[in-house]
Amino acid sequence: MIKIYLRLLMLLCSFSLFAQDYFPSNSGVKSDNNSNYMAFTNATIHVSPSEVIKNGTLLIKDGKVVNVGKSVNLPKNTTTVDLSGKSIYPSFIDLHTTFGVEKPKRDGNGPSYGPSRSGFYWNDHIMPEQDVMASFKYDAKEASELHKLGFGVVNTHMPDGIARGTGALIALNNDADNSLRVVDGETTQNFSFSKSVKSNQSYPSSIMGSMALLRQMYDDAKWYADGKIDTRDLSLEALNSNKNLLQIFEAGSRANLLRAAKVGDSRNIQYTIVGGGDEYERLDEVKATNASIILPIDFRKAYDVEDPFLASTLSLSDMRAWNQEPHNPRLLAENGVKFSLTTHGLKKKSSFKSNLMKAIESGLSKEKALEALTTIPAQLLGKSNELGTLKSGSYANFLITSGDIFDSKTKLYENWVQGMQHVITDMNIKDIDGDYSFKLAGTDYKLNISGSSSKVKAKLESGDKSLGTKASYSGDWINLTVKTPDSTKKEFIRIAANTVNNNNLSGTAVMPNGNEYSFFATKTSEKEIAESKKSKKEDSKETPFMSPVTYPNLAYGFTEKPKAETLLFKNATVWTNENEGVLQNTDVLIKDGKIEKIGKGLSDRNAKVIDASGKHITAGIIDEHSHIAAASINEGGHNSSAEVTIEDVIDDKDIDVYRNLAGGVTSIQILHGSANPIGGRSAIIKLKWGESADDYVYDNSPKFIKFALGENVKQSRARRNERFPQSRMGVEQVFIDYFSRAKAYDEAKKSGKPYRKDTEMEVLAEILNGERFISCHSYVQSEINMLMKVAEQFNFRINTFTHILEGYKVADKMKKHGVGGSTFSDWWAYKYEVNDAIPYNAAIMHNAGVTVAINSDDAEMSRRLNQEAAKSIKYGGVSEEEALKFVTLNPAKLLHLDDRVGSLKVGKDADVVLWSDHPLSIYAKAEKTIIEGVTYFDLEKDKQMRKAIAKERSELINLMLQDKNKGLKTQPVKKKEKVLLHCDSEDSGL
Incomplete structure (x- = not known):
């Protein structure tokens, strides 16, 4: 026994x-x-x-x-x-984390213009040699947090620099050492547009600078791989040796995603790109990149819009983003874009699950969600057999x-x-979560229990009253302390119950007076829950409301991109800017994006006829010097930044594009700023509101670059001015030095011998070869003379002096050199070097035979350039027709576009404006602004859009109020002030 x-x-x-x-x-x-x-x-x-x-x-x-x-x-x-x-x-697998990596600390010293390291790449922000495992330290606490979200493996990297080095794949195994946890110590090569915080090297200081640096880095890596560089470069060695790893680029927004893809395409590299959650705005463009997306799901909270005044300051684009962001994963899946999901970007990782549930509620299928967390990241890593x-x-x-x-x-x-x-x-631990009902002392109650397997919570209701309830759960017993329904008394009911009969609750209730009652609560059955879910599902079969995406996706965007039409304007006053002059009661026929005919009695049975009686038609206004529609203006990290281009940073969502269309503007030159003597390349665009950034740019666009003189480039007003030059004679020496280098580079290139490609020198060589034109920011006559002499020394000419408020002093020399002048109508005294400006400047240069344009350099002034041109009639006696040419034909000539735009001539692009009044009058409104036969602004449609915007705002506000009434967290309204960029604007994006 x-x-x-x-x-x-x-x-x-x-x-x-x-x-x-x-x-x-x-x-x-x-x-x-x-x-x-x-x-x-x-x-x-x-x-x-x-x-x-x-x-x-x-x-x-x-x-x-x-x-x-x-x-x-x-x-x-x-x-x-x-x-x-x-x-x-x-x-789950997260492809993009900084798990186990200490956040790099910023160097507090001032800016430097050279590298701090030897044996590595010339730019400190290029660090492909960085190995994340060198500083990796397993974080069991963070791993436990990720365990709760379902993650078992994460890819980690060093979040510092433009080229950031290699990442590693880590198993979140708290009970092993690194030899087991490290699934693969080299999995990815990582990039971004953001500089290293550990270096103060000034270049690049803009996104376009980062893009140029990346392109040059790849060119240098190829040159190095070909064995053409004798000096050892550990950075380029690492870049080349890691080129077969997964290339991850942290973009952070739809616009930067497309920019990253543009860099990759230029060097035949397919990035996997960390997006920004706004890809839905341009799904066709995102899909066309063929990039796989690592997708954050950091959805914003609803805004607290109870205060009508504060709500009125909230932009429609922000309101839409709140509503549209949760639909982004669904839309990517429906459009066949491969993506994985990441916790990257979340302030609190614990919000990952709730955001994922929101994406599923917004239509993302559960199968696609699981793919995005398992098979797709494994496939991208080449680990499908293991993970x-x-x-x-x-x-x-x-x-x-x-x-x-x-x-x-x-x-x-x-x-x-x-x-x-x-x-x-x-x-x-027995799970007793669920809904229960019971009767006690003749009163009906409803009880909800949650968190019984971790930290129990209970909610008790009687009728329409919610009763204060405290709960504890241990050993299959739940204890409840409940405030009685009588709110006038501070009395409590105490309940102790155990789980019986398929999770029903049975026990004892003690009333405030000490009486004890048997307690029995019936749990809602799984069948009832299923039927309730089915009923709710049937009530809400459709995906939650999504505000329509427009082009661009903000107020005044088009629900559908407008198309070219055949248009016939009848009986207008037509300002041709040609030998015919101003024609009265004349018709203009637009067809296939071109001006088809100009004359009287025209007809076309396929045309949309517009009665233009009493109205005026002109060519579209052209702004030779603008800074709208760009996300970045200055790359001032070096005294020459010829390698950067504004075309890389066109902002197709800038509302100033629409505002300029409302002022009759159809084309602009977006100039680089004046941070350095040799600036970046221009973007010459048509204001095709709603089109993609690349579609804004002129086909076969003339090549331009911005130079600058004066106070800005010698840093007269800079907080720190360590960079050369710091004097006007230093500025001259910069030009001589760089053109001497460009001449030597061009000779080496033309010799047929191998040469290291240098984009900066390529651009400057184009100037020497007459293939690229200079628009130069200028004020003082001595500097204007200086640059013309430098150009003549190297056998080329300056194309345009822009600003040139002292042009009247050197108009004869300008005429002789063959340079045009683009100026302000009557600006002066906003800084010392413009004290000698006069409003007669444009007229004096014009009378001397210089091609003169009036430019804006300002987002507000560009909307009324017709009125700015009219000032030259008062100040200088310029004729009305010549004054109009200052903002139409003459800037077209300066931009070498006068064969395509600037006047109304058969065969030219149909870039025209229908004005309500004399085009130089302060009373004139642009009723229609047309580019290549497409109406991008229509005054009547604008009125309709305003009503639609008000209606949409109201709908979204009501949805936000519903969220708040449900008890969901909201965020305060913060009014966003639009930053207007000018010549001296600094890029804050890095």
């Missing part, structure tokens, strides 16, 4: 040991307990997003999946765990859940990484 007792005792002990082995504390299973086979049976196993096994078995050993299926043969030494009613999923699924041979990285992992009520019990258990919620 004693032997039998001892055997039973041993059996009980062994069962106890097994229980401790499988249901440990949160420290997890130790590696020495995981050497045998382990089988998880009777579970719904999601082997992959598309393969599900009901009542299946998962067999693991030594951190790997041995077998999975409906019927799996279990070896003798197998520990079996029954997971009846539970589900198993592959654990992302639960197929034989893969890592035993899996989640045990109470059900559908994308159901908000599903509990995540355990997260297994490399066969190691990490307990999230103890499965031994």
Whole structure:
């Protein structure tokens, strides 16, 4: 009998040991307990997003999946765990984190203009040699936080620099050392547009500078790989050796995503790009990049719009973003864009699940969501055989859940990484979450319990009253302390109950007067819950409302991109800017984007006829010097930045484009700023509101570059002025030095011998060869003379002096040199070097035979350039026709576009404006602004759009108020002031 007792005792002990082995504390299973086979049976196993096994078995050993299926043969030494009613999923993968990496600290010293390192690339912000493992330190606390979200593996990198070095794939295994955790120490090569915080090297100081630097880096790497550089460069060596890794580019916005893709395309590199969540604005363009997207789901909260005054300051674009962002994953999936999901960008990682649920509620399928968290990141890493699924041979990285992992009520019990258990919620604790109903002392109550497997919460209602309730749960007993429905008394009911009969609650209730009652609460059945869900699903079958995306996606955007029309204007006063002069009661026919005919009595049966009686038609206004529609203006990190181009940073969402159209402007030159003597290349664009940034740019656009003279470039008003030059004679020397270098470079290139490609020198050589034109920011006559002499020394000419407020002093010299003048009508005294400006400047230069234009250099003035041109009639007696040419034909001539725009002539582009009055009158309004036959601004449609905007704002405000009434968190309204860029604007994007 004693032997039998001892055997039973041993059996009980062994069962106890097994229980401790499988249901440990949160420290997890130790590696020495995981050497045998382990089988998880009777579970719904999601082997992959598309393969599900009901009542299946998962067999693991030594951190790997041995077998999975409906019927799996279990070896003798197998520990079996029954997971009846539970589900198993592959654990998630995050491709873009900084896990285990300390945030780099900023160097507090002043700017420097050279590198701080030797043996590496000439720019400190290029650090492809950076190995994340050199500074990696496993963070068990952060890993535990990621376990709760379902992640088992993360790719980490050093978030510092433009070329950031290699990333590593880390298993979130809290019970192993790095030799096991590091799945792969070199997985990715990482890039961004942001400079290193560890270096104060000034260049680049703009996004366009970063783009130029990346292109030059790749060119230098090729030159280095070809063995043409004798000096060893550890950065270029690393860049070349890591070129076959996954190339990840952190963009952070739709616009920067397209810019990153543009850099990659220029050097035949396909980036995987970290997006910004706003890809839905230009899905066709995003898809055309062929890039896989690493997608943050950092959705903004609704704005608190209860205060009507504050709500009126909230932009429609911000309101739309709140509504549209959750639909982004769905739209990417529907358009066949491959993406994975990341926690990157979240202030609190705990919000990942709620945001993911919001994306699913907004139409993202659960299968696509699971793909984005498992198979797609594994595929991008080239690890499909090891990660992302639960197929034989893969890592035993899996989640045990109470059900559908994308159901908000599903509990995540355990997260297994490399066969190691990490307990999230103890499965031994009986789950009593749910809705209950009971009657007590003649009163009906409804009870909701949540968090019973972790931190229990209870809500109790009687009628329409919510009663204050405190709850605790231990050992299958729940204790409730409830405030009575009578709000005039501070009395409480105490309830102690146990779970019986399929999770119903039974126990005792003690009333405030001490009387005890039997307590029995009936739990809402799974069937009732399913029927309720079905009913709710039927009530809301459609995807939640999404505000329509417009082109561009802000106020006054088009619901559909406008198309070219055949238009016939009848009986207008036509300002031709040609020999015909101003024609009265004349018709203009526009067809196929061109001016088809000008004359009287015209007809075309396919044309849309517009009565223009009493109205005026002119060519579209052209602004020779503008800074609208650009995300960046200055690259001042060097005294020459000829390698950068404004075409890289066109902002197709700038509302000033629409405002300029309302002022009759159809074309502009976006000039680089005046931070340095040799600035960046221009972008000459048509204001095709709603089109993509690249489609703004003129086809076969003339090549221009911005130079600058004066106070800005010698840094008279700079806080720090360590950069050369710091004097006007230094500015002259910059030009001589750089053109001397460009001449030598061009000679080497033309010699036919191998040469290192240098984009900066290529651009300056184009000037020497007459292939690129200079627009020069200028004020003082001595400097104007100086630059003309430098140009003549190198046998080219300056194309345009812009600003040139002292042009009247040197008009004869300008005429002789062959340079045009683009000036302000009557600006002066805004800084010392313009004290000699006079309003007669334009007329004097014009009378001397100089081609003269009036420019804006200002987002507000550009909307009324017709009025600015009219000032030359008063100040200088210029004729009306010549004054109009100052903002139409003459800037077209200066930009070498007068064969295409600037006048109304058969065969030219149909860039025309219909004015309500004399085009130089302050009363004139642009009723229609047309570019290549497409009406981009229409005064009547503008009125309709204003009504539609008001209606949409009202709809979105109501939706935000609904969110607040549901108890969801909101954010305060913050009015955004639009930053207007000028010549001296600094780029704050880096």
